[in-house]
Amino acid sequence: MGKEEIDKLVKIWQDFAGLQTDDKFFLNPDMKRVEQLAKGVLDNEENHGLKFCPCRITTGRFDDDIKIICPCNFRMQKTWQDKGECWCSLFVKKKS
Template identity: 45%
Template sequence: MTGLEEAKRRAESDAKSRGYFLNPDTSFLNDLLAGLVENERRYGYPSCPCRIATGKFELDRDIICPCDYRDADVEKYGACYCALYVRKDIFEGKTPLNPVPERRPPQKQRAAISAAGTPVSVSVKAAEKPDVEKKESGAPGMKLWYCKQCGYVALRDEPPYLCPICKAKKEMFAEVKLELVG
């Protein structure tokens, strides 16, 4: 499966789970998906292809697709900011697709613009992890994993293949090391 096919499969799965559809314009849709694939290759996460990403995970967390603003935009305007996700009436051509105003706060936009002036490269495996040491907890082989995209936490021997909440890939999970006191 190519990167584009995988991105489309993930987006379709997410759209279906929320009752949304993908943009019906195949050429436009493929351009958006190619942008997501390129951003994931470049930054290690699929940041919105219609916004300026910094390559710094913490600054871009709100614009990782599906972005934090998607649901409110689809509800109010019928589509998300980049128009990857649309409502049924737009998908069926009953309602025209109109531009969606930017919801991202101006301070986050400015931070992205100023940070984008310097090329940044981030490795997902080198992303920050909590600095807390772990003592034996009586659960041999079990580890605490958190999704760096949405904050989901799971106790298991290895991270989930996909986050059940935001559908982030396994690489977006980091191990939480705990020190048990007492």
């Protein structure tokens, strides 16, 4: 995939973070990291059919795998509570 597709996905993530009315998280400001993750998600889409998380492994069971389509419900996960980041550090918690 090309830079254009990566940029498009990054823009979607920026918009998603910007929609959060409770203002609790944002996209990781490390754009190199974000672009690597976008590439991983797009690779997964090409190889596995859906935009799966680049940091986790699909099981082949739809009910489980649907939970790791990006963006996932990362704010419900322990990693978010402990580290203030999603599994891949794509989204990070705002410091209050």
